[in-house]
Each structure stands twice: as C-alpha cells, then as structure tokens.
Amino acid sequence: xxxxxxxxxxxxxxxxxxxxxxxxxxxxxxxxxxxxxxxxxxxxxxxxxxxxxxxxxxxxxxxxxxxxxxxxxxxxxxxxxxxxxxxxxxxxxxxxxxxxxxxxxxxxxxxxxxxxxxxxxxxxxxxxxxxxxxxxxxxxxxxxxxxxxxxxxxxxxxxxxxxxxxxxxxxxxxxxxxxxxxxxxxxxxxxxxxxxxxxxxxxxxxxxxxxxxxxxxxxxxxxxxxxxxxxxxxxxxxxxxxxxxxxxxxxxxxxxxxxxxxxxxxxxxxxxxxxxxxxxxxxxxxxxxxxxxxxxxxxxxxxxxxxxxxxxxxxxxxxxxxxxxxxxxxxxxxxxxxxxxxxxxxxxxxxxxxxxxxxxxxxxxxxxxxxxxxxxxxxxxxxxxxxxxxxxxxxxxxxxxxxxxxxxxxxxxxxxxxxxxxxxxxxxxxxxxxxxxxxxxxxxxx
Numbered sequence: 001x002x003x004x005x006x007x008x009x010x011x012x013x014x015x016x017x018x019x020x021x022x023x024x025x026x027x028x029x030x031x032x033x034x035x036x037x038x039x040x041x042x043x044x045x046x047x048x049x050x051x052x053x054x055x056x057x058x059x060x061x062x063x064x065x066x067x068x069x070x071x072x073x074x075x076x077x078x079x080x081x082x083x084x085x086x087x088x089x090x091x092x093x094x095x096x097x098x099x100x101x102x103x104x105x106x107x108x109x110x111x112x113x114x115x116x117x118x119x120x121x122x123x124x125x126x127x128x129x130x131x132x133x134x135x136x137x138x139x140x141x142x143x144x145x146x147x148x149x150x151x152x153x154x155x156x157x158x159x160x161x162x163x164x165x166x167x168x169x170x171x172x173x174x175x176x177x178x179x180x181x182x183x184x185x186x187x188x189x190x191x192x193x194x195x196x197x198x199x200x201x202x203x204x205x206x207x208x209x210x211x212x213x214x215x216x217x218x219x220x221x222x223x224x225x226x227x228x229x230x231x232x233x234x235x236x237x238x239x240x241x242x243x244x245x246x247x248x249x250x251x252x253x254x255x256x257x258x259x260x261x262x263x264x265x266x267x268x269x270x271x272x273x274x275x276x277x278x279x280x281x282x283x284x285x286x287x288x289x290x291x292x293x294x295x296x297x298x299x300x301x302x303x304x305x306x307x308x309x310x311x312x313x314x315x316x317x318x319x320x321x322x323x324x325x326x327x328x329x330x331x332x333x334x335x336x337x338x339x340x341x342x343x344x345x346x347x348x349x350x351x352x353x354x355x356x357x358x359x360x361x362x363x364x365x366x367x368x369x370x371x372x373x374x375x376x377x378x379x380x381x382x383x384x385x386x387x388x389x390x391x392x393x394x395x396x397x398x399x400x401x402x403x404x405x406x407x408x409x410x411x412x413x414x415x416x417x418x419x420x421x422x423x424x425x426x427x428x429x430x431x432x433x434x435x436x437x438x439x440x441x442x443x444x445x446x
Contacts, residue, residue, distance in 0.1 A: 031373070032103075032293045032294075033369055034293060034294045034352070034353065034356055035096060035099060035100075035292065035293060035372070036368075036369040036370075036372030036373055037352060037356060037365050037366075037368045037369050037372060038092060038096055038292070038349065038352055038372065039092075039093070039096050039371070039372030039375050040367075040368035040369060040370065040371030040372035040373075040375065040419075040422070041089075041092070041348075041352065041365075041368050041371075041372075042088075042089045042090075042092040042093045042096065042375075043089070043093065043371060043372070043375040043378050043379055044089075044368075044371055044378070044415040044418065044419065045085060045088065045089035045092075046089040046090060046093070046145075046379070046382075047382050047386070047411045047414060047415055048081055048085050048089070048408060048411045048412075049081075049085065049086065049087070049089060049090070050143055050382065050386070051386060051407045051408070051410060051411040051414075052068060052404070052407050053142075053143055054383075054386035054387050054390070054391050055386065055390065055391045055398065055399060055400070055401075055402055055407050055410070056068045056399070056400055056402070056407070057238045057241045057242055057245075057400075058142060058143070058241065058259060059234060059237045059238045059241055059259075060238045060241075063231075063234035063235075063237075063238065064234065064235070064238060065078060065323070065404075066326075067238060068402075068403050068404050068407070069402075069403025069404060069405075070403075071403060071405070073403070073404075073405040074403040074404040074405050075324070075404075076405070077403075077404040077405040077407075077408045078404045079320050079324070080408075081404070081408060082316065082319070082320045082323070083313065083316040083317055083320055084344070086316075086341070087337075087341040087344075087345075088341060088344050088345045088348055090145065091279055091341055091342060091344075091345040092345050092348065092349065093145070093149075094149070094152075094275075094276050094279035094280050094282075094283060095279055095280070095282060095283030095286060095292065095345065095349070096283060096292070097149055097152075097153065097156075097276075097280050097283060098156060098279070098280035098281055098282065098283025098284035098285075098286075098287065099283045099284060099286070099287035099292050099293070101121070101153060101156060101157060101160060101280065101284055102160065102284050102287050102288060103287070104121065104124075105117050105121055105157070105160055108120060108121075118157065120442075121153070121157055122154060122157070123442060124438075124442055125149075125150045125151075125153040125154055126150060126154075127150075127438060127441055127442060128146055128147075128149060128150035128153070128438070129146070129147045129150030129151055130150075131146050131147075131150075131376075131434070131438065132144045132145070132146030132147025132148070132149075132150055133147055135147070135380065135383065136260055137257075137260075139380070139383050139384070139387065139388070140252075140253060140256040140257070140387065141256075141383045141387055142256065142259045142260045142263055145276075145379075146376075146379075148269065148272045148273055148276050149276055149280075151269075151273050152272075152273045152274075152276035152277035152280060153277075153280065155273070155277040156277045156280040156281055156284070159281055159284075160284060164284075164285040164286075164288045164289050165285075167281045167282070167284050167285035167288070168281070168282060168285045170278065170281050171278045171279060171280070171281035171282035171284075171285065172278070172282065172342075173278055174274055174275050174278045174279075174338060175278075175338040175339050175342060178335070178337065178338045178339075179335045179336070179338070179339055180335075181334075181335075182332075182333075182334030182335030182336070182337070183334075183335040185330070185334050185335075186330045186331070186332060186334055186335055189330035190330050192216070192220065193329070193330070195216060196216065196217065196220055199213045199216070199217060224328075227328070240255070241255060241259070242399075242400060245391075245392075245393060245399050245400075246393055246397075246399055246400065247393055248393060249392070249393060249394055251393070252392060252393050275338075279342070282342070291304075291349075292349065294353050294356070294357075296353075298353075298354065298357055301350045301353040301354050301357075302350070302354060304346060304347075304349075304350040305347050305350030305351050305354060308343045308344065308345075308346040308347035308350060309343075309344070309347040311339070311340065311343040312340045312341075312343035312344035312347055313344070313347075315332070315333075315336045315339070315340035315343075316340050316344060318332055318333070318336075319331065319332060319333030319336065319337065319340065352365065367419055367422075367423050368419070370419075370422040370423040370425075370426045371418065371419055371422045373422070373426060373431075373432070373435075374422045374425060374426065374432035374435065376432065376434040376435050376438065377432035377433050377434040377435060378418050378422060378432075379434075380434055381418060381421075382414065382418070385414055386414070390410070
C-alpha cells in the first residue's frame with residue numbers, strides 16, 4: 001500500500017481559519033481544508049439519517065415512523081432530526097461532489113484536453129459506482145449513495161463548463177419541478193376535500209346530489225380504498241422485514257436483497273440520480289462563485305445563514321407538524337421539501353464558515369477535517385458497525401430494540417468514536433483504506 005506511509009503530512013494537522021489555507025494530499029493535489037471540514041460533518045451527519053434503517057425497519061422509516069417508538073423523547077428526537085438534519089448531509093455531500101468536480105477537472109484541463117479529462121473523470125466515477133454496488137450487494141446496504149453519485153457525476157460533468165448562473169438554473173430544476181408538482185397536488189387535494197365536505201353537507205341537509213357530485217364521491221372513495229390497501233401492504237412489508245431481520249443470516253440477507261430489488265423496481269434510482277446531479281451542479285456553481293470554499297466575507301456568510309435558515313426552519317417545522325398529524329390532509333412539504341432541504345444545507349454551510357472564522361470555532365471544527373479526508377472509509381465503517389455488528393440477527397442482534405431517541409444517541413456515540421478514529425489514523429497514515437483502494441485502482445488503470 002504505497003500511499004499508506006507512516007510519514008505524516010504536517011499540513012494535515014492544521015485546519016484553515018481562512019479560505020486560503022489548504023492541506024496537501026500525498027500526491028501533491030491541493031485540498032481546501034474548510035471543504036474537508038464540511039465533508040467530515042456531512043459524512044458523520046449521514047449516520048443520523050441511516051441509523052434507523054439499520055436499527056429498525058427501512059420501510060417503517062417511510063411508511064410508519066411510530067413503529068420505532070413514539071414516546072415524548074422519541075417525538076423530540078424525530079422532530080429535531082426532521083427539522084435540522086433530514087436530507088442535509090446528503091445535500092452537502094452532493095454540493096461538495098460538485099465542487100470536487102470543478103477542482104479535479106479544472107486542474108487536469110490545464111494539462112490535457114477535454115477528452116483526456118473526461119476519460120479520467122468517468123473512470124474515477126465508474127469505479128465509485130462499482131464500490132457502491134459492492135456496498136449494496138456484499139455489505140447489503142440498500143441506502144448506498146456511492147453508486148448514485150458515481151452515475152450522477154457522469155451527467156454533471158457534461159455541464160461543468162457552464163457559467164454559474166446556468167449551473168444554478170439547471171441544478172435547481174428538480175426543486176422547481178417538485179415545487180410545481182407539489183403545489184398542484186396541495187391545491188387540487190384541498191379543493192377536492194372542500195368539494196366533498198360541501199357535498200356531504202348538502203346530503204345532510206337533504207338537498208339532491210348531482211351526477212357530477214356522485215362521480216366525485218366515487219373517485220374519492222376509490223382513492224381512499226387504494227390508500228387503505230397501500231397502508232395494509234406497508235404494514236405487511238414492515239412485519240415481514242422485522243421477522244426476516246431477526247431470523248437467521250440467510251433470512252436477513254435474502255430480505256436485504258429483496259429490498260434492494262424492490263427499490264430499484266420502483267424507478268427511484270432515476271429520481272435519486274437526477275437530484276444528485278442537480279445539486280452537484282449547484283455545488284459547482286457555489287464553488288466557482290467562491291462561496292463553498294470560504295471566499296466571501298463574514299458579512300456575506302452571516303446574511304446567507306440568516307436568509308437560508310429563515311426560509312428553511314419555518315418550512316421544515318410546518319412540514320414536521322404536518323407529518324405528526326398522521327392524517328390525509330394535504331401537506332405543504334409536498335411542494336417545499338426540496339426547497340427547504342437546499343436552504344437548510346446552505347444555512348449549515350454558512351454557519352460552518354462563520355464558525356471556522358473564529359478561534360473557538362476553528363478549534364471546535366478542526367477534528368472534522370480528518371473525517372472529511374477519510375469520508376469514504378468512515379461511510380463504509382458506519383455500515384459495518386450498524387448493519388453487521390449492532391443490528392444484524394447475529395453479533396449483538398439489537399434490531400428493533402430502540403426508539404428514535406436511543407437510535408440518535410447511538411449514532412452520536414458511533415460518530416464520536418469515528419471522529420476520534422479518523423484523527424488517530426491520520427496521525428499515522430496519509431490516506432484511509434477505501435480512499436487508498438480507489439486511488440490505487442485508478443493509478444493502476446492509468
């Protein structure tokens with residue numbers, strides 16, 4: 001392992017308190033320290049989103065959040081996770097992936113033509129896709145993001161040369177489409193429910209019901225029946241998952257593969273790739289504008305943080321309250337989910353830049369740079385710890401034993417351990433194992 005030398009790069013110990021400070025990679029490529037901090041925060045943050053799918057039913061995470069437990073503590077933990085964290089770690093990683101694309105390809109373009117750059121970048125991300133497939137099929141993690149990012153990067157690369165404004169316009173297309181579709185769904189559902197209420201009121205008053213009214217009532221009844229069937233199917237899937245994941249290794253493995261097949265059969269991968277590619281383009285634009293790497297003033301980041309949180313927090317609080325009603329009323333989050341996710345992530349980015357510009361904040365965030373440099377390895381370790389040690393039907397066998405509050409506490413404890421491990425590891429080595437394998441395979445190919 002030629003890159004796993006025991007010599008330590010001195011710059012790796014220091015974290016930038018200004019955007020100009022950079023740490024050096026073993027191959028001489030520049031690493032902007034604040035981007036490593038953001039990446040470290042994101043990769044650890046993603047465990048808070050995944051721990052419930054490891055320690056409990058993946059289907060319940062989407063279909064019945066009360067299945068994990070719904071004590072007051074669980075409700076608070078879920079609410080905090082939903083408002084502060086949901087989707088933001090993934091979003092930040094996607095933005096950083098876009099920034100990394102600019103850094104890698106711009107540097108290479110100075111030395112070679114576009115075709116050479118494209119060939120190397122595509123090879124890099126096809127290999128990342130392969131790592132993701134291994135993560136899914138061998139480590140049995142249906143929620144893998146590596147394969148999605150590997151595919152999304154192939155698309156994002158095609159737009160890398162556009163001006164920031166165009167990158168932002170294209171990148172925001174998914175959010176715009178969801179906002180439009182969600183708004184239509186919200187308005188149409190609200191109108192339909194109002195019409196049904198008026199018809200039922202007329203019936204109670206003894207007024208005649210028109211043919212159009214009967215058609216609408218039939219349509220609504222059919223929709224309610226479909227929802228009831230779907231709810232029953234969801235409950236059956238959750239029960240089957242609980243049984244399989246507390247059985248034997250074979251029942252667990254077979255069910256994990258069936259979940260993977262089910263998710264792929266629903267065509268969700270296209271949505272995930274589109275979302276990821278779009279946010280990568282947003283990240284590329286933010287990097288070209290000097291925002292992600294800390295090239296703007298403290299006043300800029302203060303305004304950015306206040307505006308982003310000012311948009312995201314109210315929208316997410318409303319969305320969380322809507323979900324906690326557990327009813328069939330229309331929900332604003334149908335329209336605002338992606339907008340609020342992007343805004344909350346930008347708020348987090350701005351807050352990090354404000355913190356890293358202070359002595360106390362820089363000291364507090366310094367350890368996360370090591371997590372950013374070892375992000376791939378930490379991501380795989382999260383799966384090994386959660387899926388193969390804590391919650392499988394063998395080993396500790398703790399699946400289904402914890403509610404939301406306890407699961408968030410477990411994720412925090414794991415992350416503290418991983419953060420310590422990343423820093424200890426980089427005191428001895430220059431590159432983490434999975435990162436080393438990725439780079440070595442690319443170098444061997446070249």
